[in-house]
Amino acid sequence: MARRSDTSCAGPGCAGLLLVLFVLPTVGYLLAVPLALPDLLAEQSPPQQLRGFGQYLIVYAIPTVVALLLAVFASRRRSGARWLVPARAVSLLALVAAALWWTEGQVGDHPAWNVRATAESMAAGLVALAFVVAVRRWDASRGGPRVAVGTHRPAPGEIWLAMVPLREDPARQLRHYCVVLAVHPGHAEVAQITTKDKDGRADHIRIPNDGWDRASGRAHWVEFGRTPRLVDYGMFLKSRPQGRCPAPVWRQLSRQLG
Template identity: 50%
Template sequence: MSRRTNSSCLGIAVKVYLQLNLWVLVGYALALPATVPDLMAAQKPPQEVHGLDQYAVLYGIPVVAATAVTAFTCRTRPCPPWVFLARTAAVVALSQAAVAWAGARFDSPDWSSRSLAQSGAAGLAALLCHRAARWWEDGGLNGGRRRPAAGEIWHALVPFRASDGELPHYCVVMRPRLRHVEVLQITSQNKDDRADHIRIPNEGWDFTSGKAHWVEIGLLPRRVPYEKFTGARPKGRCPKPTWKQLRDRRPAPMPSGSPSMWSRITQRLG
């Protein structure tokens, strides 16, 4: 038992050491627009950055580093493109603010000390952005209840097709909105003979039931308010082949006609 504990402690120590070096490297990359001109000015004779190519490298590397931080944050839970861009911009802005603060706070004549402080501040800012994004994804101010993300499978109270009421079902999240989520319902009733359903494997989300499942694709996604989700965490992710098929599909528009006519059609499909 003690040997296992020692191994665990060593593993944790190695992991912390590697992560520390990783964030130091990220901070160094983010702080380049401040540290490199500072180093060049300290040369004898002093030098300056000039030329479009030098400026592109000097300011492009921090953007690449910020993009890598955001990609690392979103690696287990993909985020929409606008969220990815917003998080990348936040990493760039906050890290540069941290660099400016460190440069003013540690106004040392020694370039290496000043550079170390600025790189450390930038790395810490990037780490805080990463942890804040993860905290928000894990529930944030929502009491630890995660908000559903596209491609995840959740259990929720899904509304009926064409009447009032709702029943608990598994569902695939297609698109989160401000106040609700658009989902496609999953059923365990055999729908192999139906063109408006496709088979979804249990891999990655259903490890116990042993039942086959189908996703309803014949209707537009249904709207489920956030408070109608019955769990705090997803059951898992939709299998990649099925998710690609669902994501690429183009739902047919609702047919014209009176509500009673539409109700009769959906009831017949059901």
């Protein structure tokens, strides 16, 4: 039986080809629209130009939205302050502007618009690719837990597994379950849960296992009336909560928060 030759595109090679032929030029063109579109309009017969605030707004909004989406994509595995993504988007736009300025100096006098547009699109696309790779490597080099894609942001009343800072040395953390008391940009306030016997102490109360610990069978205590510990969102070790804090305990914890 004749052996059929495999003409299908290999996975990594095909992905790389698609990236070069379609993704980079498309993303690059969207980032270069404020330069490429007026250039295209000027090539028409008769020459045309952008008119009115609305047209300029659309032309400059396109690369802004694309830069924000790329910044979100590059930062999606790292939690951080709310300003992180906009700041990275602004940095990307500045890098693209510099690349387009340099490219314009190289091919700006070429008579064919499509050559100029292709060069500008590829330059902007390569900058975007380098930006995404650099941001992801930078985030990875910082170490620490990553936030999983599709993660559920901690909410008050939930029990999570996290790296909780020590009271005597906040720079050190230990793996503990904790009750989320309040949430803020970049971090949450928590009360640590422990299996150490805290009966008879005013700063801890018993927390039943109902709804969050169905396997261990061990008794637990949670901090009560103490200053909450601060845990960055990147220090939560799972993408979902362990469960809800039992209602009677949560009522007591809520009262102490005022």
